[in-house]
Amino acid sequence: MTTRYFGAPVQRNEDARLLTGRALFVDDVELPGMLEAAFLRSPHAHARIRGIDVSAALKREGVVAVYTAADLGDYWRPGPLLVPPPPIDGIVFNERTQVPLAREKARHAGEPVALVVATTRYIAEDALADIVVDWEPISAVVDLERAVAPGSARVHDDVAGNVAAHVRQARGNYADAVKQAALVIKRRFLYDRGTSSPIETRGVVAHWEDKADRLTVWDTTQAPVVIRNGLAAMLGLSERQVRVIAPFIGGGFGPKIMMFYPEEVLIPWAAIKLGRPVKWIEDRAEHFLATTHERGQVHDAEMALAADGRILGIRDVFLHDTGAYDPYGLTVPINSQCTLLGVYVVPHYDSTFTALFTNKPTVTPYRGAGRQHGVFVMERLLDIAARELGLDPAEMRRRNFIPPDAFPYKNEIIYQDFTALEYDSGNYAPILAKALELIGYERFVREEQPRFRAAGKHVGIGVVCYVEGTGIGPYEGAKVQVQASGKVSVATGIGTQGQGHYTAFAQIVADQVGVDVRDVEVITGDTDQFYWGAGTFASRGAVVAGSAIHEAAKVVRQKILRTAAEHFECAEEDLAIANGAVAVAGVPGRSIRLGALADQANPTRGAVQPGTEPGLEATRYFGPPTGTTASGAHAMIVEVDPETLMIAIRKYAVVHDCGTVVNPMILEGQIHGGVAQGIGNAYYEQLVFDDDGQLLNASLADYLLPTALEVPRMDLAHTVTPSPLNPLGVKGAGEAGAIPAGPLFAQALENALELPARGVELLEIPLSPNRLWELVKGGER
Amino acid sequence: MTTDSHQIVTTVNGERCERRVESRLLLSDFLRHELGLTGTHVGCEHGVCGACTIHYDGAPARSCLMLAVQANGHAITTVEALAPDRDRLHPLQEAFREAHGLQCGYCTPGILMTMTAFLAENPSPTEHEVREALSGNLCRCTGYQHIVDAVLLAAGRLRESSPG
Numbered sequence: 038m039t040t041r042y043f044g045a046p047v048q049r050n051e052d053a054r055l056l057t058g059r060a061l062f063v064d065d066v067e068l069p070g071m072l073e074a075a076f077l078r079s080p081h082a083h084a085r086i087r088g089i090d091v092s093a094a095l096k097r098e099g100v101v102a103v104y105t106a107a108d109l110g111d112y113w114r115p116g117p118l119l120v121p122p123p124p125i126d127g128i129v130f131n132e133r134t135q136v137p138l139a140r141e142k143a144r145h146a147g148e149p150v151a152l153v154v155a156t157t158r159y160i161a162e163d164a165l166a167d168i169v170v171d172w173e174p175i176s177a178v179v180d181l182e183r184a185v186a187p188g189s190a191r192v193h194d195d196v197a198g199n200v201a202a203h204v205r206q207a208r209g210n211y212a213d214a215v216k217q218a219a220l221v222i223k224r225r226f227l228y229d230r231g232t233s234s235p236i237e238t239r240g241v242v243a244h245w246e247d248k249a250d251r252l253t254v255w256d257t258t259q260a261p262v263v264i265r266n267g268l269a270a271m272l273g274l275s276e277r278q279v280r281v282i283a284p285f286i287g288g289g290f291g292p293k294i295m296m297f298y299p300e301e302v303l304i305p306w307a308a309i310k311l312g313r314p315v316k317w318i319e320d321r322a323e324h325f326l327a328t329t330h331e332r333g334q335v336h337d338a339e340m341a342l343a344a345d346g347r348i349l350g351i352r353d354v355f356l357h358d359t360g361a362y363d364p365y366g367l368t369v370p371i372n373s374q375c376t377l378l379g380v381y382v383v384p385h386y387d388s389t390f391t392a393l394f395t396n397k398p399t400v401t402p403y404r405g406a407g408r409q410h411g412v413f414v415m416e417r418l419l420d421i422a423a424r425e426l427g428l429d430p431a432e433m434r435r436r437n438f439i440p441p442d443a444f445p446y447k448n449e450i451i452y453q454d455f456t457a458l459e460y461d462s463g464n465y466a467p468i469l470a471k472a473l474e475l476i477g478y479e480r481f482v483r484e485e486q487p488r489f490r491a492a493g494k495h496v497g498i499g500v501v502c503y504v505e506g507t508g509i510g511p512y513e514g515a516k517v518q519v520q521a522s523g524k525v526s527v528a529t530g531i532g533t534q535g536q537g538h539y540t541a542f543a544q545i546v547a548d549q550v551g552v553d554v555r556d557v558e559v560i561t562g563d564t565d566q567f568y569w570g571a572g573t574f575a576s577r578g579a580v581v582a583g584s585a586i587h588e589a590a591k592v593v594r595q596k597i598l599r600t601a602a603e604h605f606e607c608a609e610e611d612l613a614i615a616n617g618a619v620a621v622a623g624v625p626g627r628s629i630r631l632g633a634l635a636d637q638a639n640p641t642r643g644a645v646q647p648g649t650e651p652g653l654e655a656t657r658y659f660g661p662p663t664g665t666t667a668s669g670a671h672a673m674i675v676e677v678d679p680e681t682l683m684i685a686i687r688k689y690a691v692v693h694d695c696g697t698v699v700n701p702m703i704l705e706g707q708i709h710g711g712v713a714q715g716i717g718n719a720y721y722e723q724l725v726f727d728d729d730g731q732l733l734n735a736s737l738a739d740y741l742l743p744t745a746l747e748v749p750r751m752d753l754a755h756t757v758t759p760s761p762l763n764p765l766g767v768k769g770a771g772e773a774g775a776i777p778a779g780p781l782f783a784q785a786l787e788n789a790l791e792l793p794a795r796g797v798e799l800l801e802i803p804l805s806p807n808r809l810w811e812l813v814k815g816g817e818r
Numbered sequence: 819m820t821t822d823s824h825q826i827v828t829t830v831n832g833e834r835c836e837r838r839v840e841s842r843l844l845l846s847d848f849l850r851h852e853l854g855l856t857g858t859h860v861g862c863e864h865g866v867c868g869a870c871t872i873h874y875d876g877a878p879a880r881s882c883l884m885l886a887v888q889a890n891g892h893a894i895t896t897v898e899a900l901a902p903d904r905d906r907l908h909p910l911q912e913a914f915r916e917a918h919g920l921q922c923g924y925c926t927p928g929i930l931m932t933m934t935a936f937l938a939e940n941p942s943p944t945e946h947e948v949r950e951a952l953s954g955n956l957c958r959c960t961g962y963q964h965i966v967d968a969v970l971l972a973a974g975r976l977r978e979s980s981p982g
Contacts, residue, residue, distance in 0.1 A: 048915055055923030056911040057904075058857015058897040062924065065856035159842065236861040236869055236958050237924040287859070287924025288958050321862040535922025535959045702918045709961030710921060737866035737956070744953040745962040750945075774961075 042544035042554045043765075046702035050555060051285075051539040060285040063240040063255045068314040071242075072101055074304060075161035075317070077151040077168050078326065079143030082396040082730025083178065083190065086142060086150065087171035094153060094167035099160035102311060103168070104152045104303070106140035112306055113137055116297040117267060120366035122202065123455045129203040133193045134364040135399060137299045142175070144192055144361035145398050146731055147326025149299045154307055154315055177396040177730035181335055181356045184393045192361055192394035201363045202392040206374060206450040209385035211341070214350025218341035222421050226336040227801035228410045228779070230358070230724040231717075232328070233403045234742060235534075237287020238319035239328055241301055243308035253280045254305050257287075259294040260572025262530045265564040267297055268305055276568075283562030289534035290714070291403040292329045294574040295365060300327070325735035329365075330724060331403035333358030333395075334373060334410045340418040341385075346428050346436045350385030353377060353414060357392040357407075360399040367392065369400060369407035371453045372506070376776075377411030378448055378458075380465045380502045380668055381419075381437040386450070396730040402574065404714055404775045406453075408505060413802055416501045416780035424793055429482075430784065431473055431500050438465040445761075452664065453575075454509040460666040462758045465502065468670045468692045472500060475690035475752050476672035495679050496687065497789025500672040503777040507667050507695070507769025508580025508760070512660035514569045515582060517546055517589040519597070519653035523617050523632030524556045527589075529582045530570020532562040536578055536771065537703040542586050544699060545765070549590035550597065551614035552631065569658070576667070576769025579699055584763040585659035592655035597631065600638050600653065604629060665760040667768040669693035671712070671777045677789045682806040682813070684720065684786075686749040693773055694756040697766035704770055705753055711774020713748040718775065719782035721747065723803040779803075792816065826890035830855070831899035839886040846870045848886035849896060857897040857927050861956070868955035871928035872896050878935040897927035900934065909979070910934055910972040919968030921959035929955045933969050941977055945970065 054060040091103040106113050115134040122130040139148045151168055155161035176190045183189055184199045192199055215221055242255040252274060258264050258281070265281040272279075286293065300317050308315040319327060336355040343349055357370040374388045423433035439446050441464045448458040473479070481498050489496040515529040527546050533539070543557035550557075560566045570582075598609040601619040605612070605627060613622045619634060621627035631653070639651045674688040691708055698704050721741040725733045734740045759766030783799035786792070790813065792799065797816030801808075822841045827834065830853060839848060844863075849855045849872065858881060861869035865883040872881045873895035900908040910930055913919065920926040929952065936943070936951040943951070948969045952962065 049918070051923070052915040052920060053907065055920055055926055056897075056907060056914055056930070057901050058855070058927055060923060062856070062859070064850070064860070067851065067854070159840070234958060235922070235924070236867055236956060237859070237922070238861075285924075286922065287861075288922045290958070321864065321867075535920075535924075537921070706918050706921055706960055706964055709963045710959045711961075713961035714958070736864060737862050738864065742956050742958065744956065745949040745966065746953045748961050748963070750963055750966075751961070 042547045044698060045700070047540055047544055047554055047700055049537050049540040050543055055285065062237060062285050062287055063242060063257050064318045066242045066255045066316065068244055071314040071316055072154050072156060072311065073158040073161055073316050074152055074154050074307065075158060075165055076149040076300065077165045079139060079146055079148045079150055081143060081172055081174045082146045083175045084143050085173040085175060086139060087173055089151060090169040091151060094164040097160065097164045097167055099156040100153060100164045101156065102154045102307065103164065104307065105150065106138040109137060113140065116302065116364055118366060119296055119364050120368050122367050123371060123451045125204055125206060125451050127205060129200065130367065131196050131201050133196065133362055133394065135299060135362040137302050145396050147398060148361065152303055152307065154311060179395060179397065179726055179728055179730045181358055181393055184395055185391065192396055196394060199394040200391060201359045201394050202367055204367065205389040207387040208449040209350065211350045211352045211385045211387040214341040214385040217343070218349050219344035220342045220422065220425055221339055222418060222425060223339040224418065224421065224800055226338060226414050226417060228332050228334045228413060229803060230330050230333045231722045231803065232325060232330050232724055232740065233290035233292050234324065235288025235290055238321060238324045239293065239298065240318040241304040242314065242316040243305035244314040245309040245312065247312060251278050251280065252305060252309065253282065255282045255284060256301060257293055258283050258296065259289045259532045259534060259574060260296055261532050261562050261564050262570040263296055263572055264301065271302060272305065272309065280565045283532035286532060286534040289573065291331070291406060291574065292401060293534065294572055295329045295401040321737060322735055325732060326398055329399045329401040330360065331369065331400055332410065333400060336414050338414045338418060340422060342422050346422065346426050346433050348381055348383050348437050351383055352387045355390045357390050358395050358397065358400060359392045360395055360397045362399045363392065364399065365401040368402055368453045372407035373410040375448070375450060375452050375458050376408035376504060376506065377415045379412060379415050379504055380439060382439050397726060404711065404772050408776050409779055412503045412777050413779045416777070417783060417800060420784050421798065431469065431478060434469060434502055435466060439463065452506060454664050456663045459663060460504065461760050461762050463666060463668050463694065464756065464758050465668060467756050468668060468694055469502060471754050471756065472670035472672045472690055472692040475692065475754055476500065476674060476688055478672065481674060495677045495789045496674060497785045498674050499781045499785030499788060500670060501777045501781045501784065502670045503668065505576065505667045505773045505776055506664045507576035508661060509575045509577055509664035510660050511571055512658050513571065513582035513585050514567065514656060514658040515586040515589045516567055516654060516656040517586065517593045519550065519593065519631050519635040521632050521636045523630055524558055525550050525552055526558045526560060527586055528560040528567040529586060530567045531573045531578055531582050534573065536707065537700065538578060541579055541699045541703055542583065545583055545587050546590045549594045552617045556617060576771035579767050580665060580763055580769050581659055581661060583699065583767060584765055585657050587764055588657035588659060589655045592657060593653055596653050596655065597634065600634055601629060604634065604637065661762045663762065665696065665762050665768045667695040667770060667773055669773055671781050673781050673785050675785045675789055677786060679790065682809045689749045690752045691774065692754045692756065693770065694758050695770040695773065696758060696760045696768035698755065698757065699767060707770050708753055708774040709751055711772060712751055712778065713743055715775040715778025716748055717743045719778045719802055720804055723805065824887050826887055828889040829893040831895055841885065841887055843886040844882055845884040845886050845889055846881035849881060855896045855898055859924050859927055861925065866956065867925065868932060869925045869928040871931040871955065873931055873935060878932045897930055900930060909975050910937065913968040913972035913975065917964050917968035917971055919960065919965040925955060925957045929957065929965060937973055937976060941973060943973060
């Protein structure tokens with residue numbers, strides 16, 4: 038065996054291209070004769086369309102075509118349901134998926150109404166102003182509680198009460214928990230909308246080649262294979278006629294796993310119809326309305342506890358805002374429902390949610406994908422219970438951990454992957470202990486905080502725990518192949534958006550095949566290179582695709598040994614693979630490069646043994662039986678200016694357990710980035726809608742992404758509880774950083790400002806200096 | 819429709835470039851789509867994210883907030899000109915690779931252009947100074963920590979390699 042790359046902080050293979058401007062992003066695709074598209078979008082959140090006049094736009098020089106819903110014929114149809122509802126008894130689900138162009142009415146501001154194709158984007162945008170739409174505005178469904186009230190307008194005329202779904206899941210009997218309880222606490226929790234806002238917006242370029250009879254689509258998607266299959270079906274093509282390329286993608290975070298966006302469906306159609314390549318790149322203003330959002334829930338939750346702080350049961354009833362359509366099924370609210378249980382023993386759980394249509398952009402998963410909401414409710418309930426019982430918040434959590442000998446731990450209720458939620462492995466007490474040590478919990482509480490308070494400073498501490506269900510199925514595959522050049526290629530069907538797949542996957546292969554990690558060329562996101570797959574989501578790349586790659590690489594290793602044994606006429610046991618060559622151990626000069634061996638395995642004349650497969654390659658698939666559960670704890674010390682309520686995070690610690698680690702450097706980056714998004718979600722980012730459903734802060738000047746001044750230096754530590762569900766022992770890590778920041782902020786800010794003593798509890802996210810000021814002042818009245 | 823266009827002469831990455839451009843053409847679109855210098859990325863087109871940062875007569879500037887005609891008679895440098903050649907990286911680029919200062923890499927060219935100019939002005943920055951200089955560039959992937967590490971790493975190396 039050569040150097041072991043797996044587990045080492047290997048520098049990234051992809052970086053040189055990205056650092057020098059040579060990496061291809063979708064907007065970098067330029068084709069001869071290419072046209073550019075722009076969309077006319079509804080200025081109203083809810084309005085009937087009485088007529089559209091595009092005649093003036095068509096007359097504008099440089100405009101090639103203008104399309105409305107009426108021009109689409111049979112191609113106009115609602116998008117596919119991407120995730121069907123899980124098999125839960127008594128479930129109600131009303132499928133209403135997005136349409137390519139609004140026809141009878143628009144259901145959210147920003148919904149596309151017409152498509153203009155022109156010689157340049159500038160002219161296409163000019164022509165948008167030439168289109169006249171006769172709108173009849175209707176009252177908008179904005180507020181969740183009013184959405185379900187009698188007399189509310191309907192987002193979908195045939196859906197009463199705007200109910201997209203209704204789901205109840207329970208284990209045990211909550212009423213029994215209340216009977217035994219020494220304390221029952223009840224609160225209402227709010228969690229409002231945010232947006233992922235990757236620095237690269239969405240974009241699509243489509244190119245129909247008539248002579249090849251083929252369509253090529255460059256798409257900022259996290260799931261190129263699924264897009265390929267769907268587009269082929271919609272366009273009446275076979276899958277082999279369509280190639281979807283997701284090249285370098287400038288951040289995904291979930292909304293790029295939403296599939297068959299209107300633009301994604303229309304640009305390929307227009308390219309075929311016009312016989313010319315067509316490009317559409319979303320601008321930032323469009324992104325705020327045209328790309329899916331997340332969050333927006335109201336929870337009425339209660340917790341029953343024993344006098345010693347043990348949780349006896351939880352009941353939660355919540356409303357979930359799914360926006361104008363529900364193509365992603367129930368993934369987000371189911372994640373909230375399941376993840377609420379966290380790292381704790383909850384003998385009785387009764388959770389009911391109602392998902393509601395509103396006249397706002399559609400909600401689909403964004404990093405954390407609803408898990409935040411559950412964690413927020415649970416952690417806040419624990420904080421409040423700890424206060425009522427006079428317990429330390431850390432001790433409160435310790436008393437409720439699932440013990441390490443209880444795994445696999447069955448939570449019984451159905452998870453987003455349609456299986457009964459079961460934690461594969463975990464060990465939570467050491468995680469919390471390490472987090473407390475990193476943040477200096479005891480010292481802070483006993484010594485530092487009293488000193489700060491004596492000096493008139495408002496410095497608080499928080500510590501919270503969470504789980505993250507990761508690495509769900511169904512499956513991914515990979516083809517590993519030794520090339521004649523001696524380099525080893527790995528092709529997989531998932532897309533990549535910055536997670537370091539070009540390196541982490543190369544590490545897995547390099548160890549098996551005995552080559553330098555830089556000689557492993559990873560290909561992701563090109564359906565011509567690998568045919569099958571589901572996509573990059575739910576922190577599953579390393580778990581599912583990584584495992585498939587590992588299995589394929591193992592087979593290639595066996596093939597290398599078998600072929601070399603024949604070549605050298607020796608036993609496989611006598612061979613050693615290292616440094617890109619196979620050698621007969623202890624016999625100098627008896628060595629062959631892998632490239633030459635691959636060449637030999639592909640004879641062009643003569644006969645081979647029956648059953649011989651050419652080359653040194655293998656394709657394998659991996660599908661886990663169920664998701665694997667990562668876990669962690671975050672702790673923070675924050676100082677608050679009592680006048681401005683601006684904050685300075687003095688210390689932020691993360692302890693995380695995602696099983697075996699492939700590349701600790703990349704893992705750190707994933708955690709850092711997640712925490713930054715969590716901080717934004719907790720204290721800076723909020724999509725603000727008015728009563729008419731208009732988004733009031735649709736620019737990066739008004740919707741505040743955290744900068745290098747808001748995101749602190751973080752201290753990270755890891756514990757390792759390998760997953761038994763895959764050969765590598767890995768768990769996903771992509772979303773963990775973002776999940777627990779909300780309750781952490783609420784706890785630490787309450788502590789800093791001694792809010793409970795002032796009659797103020799922080800029961801909502803996002804907070805902000807303004808909102809915190811309102812809450813603090815409200816408590817003083 | 820009449821288009822209002824102008825003849826401009828500019829120097830881009832050291833090479834003279836003469837073009838006729840529409841007066842409303844953004845500098846970012848000119849660099850990317852007319853000259854094919856697609857390393858300069860566009861993230862927001864309203865001057866907030868910094869992904870489109872280039873050097874304008876040596877100073878960092880947001881190419882999405884400038885028109886191509888404003889490049890007339892001026893020198894533009896883009897990320898494509900940072901590395902000395904195809905096989906070698908600029909010390910800041912090298913530090914980004916070592917410290918894992920990038921993930922999706924979309925904001926990276928703008929950050930490199932901002933921070934090379936910053937390090938030229940302030941060769942011995944503190945961490946806080948790096949963070950302040952960086953705060954005009956948004957990154958949604960990294961949480962900035964490894965970017966800050968990379969800039970500090972590069973600053974140290976650039977000091978060592980520069981005479982005096």
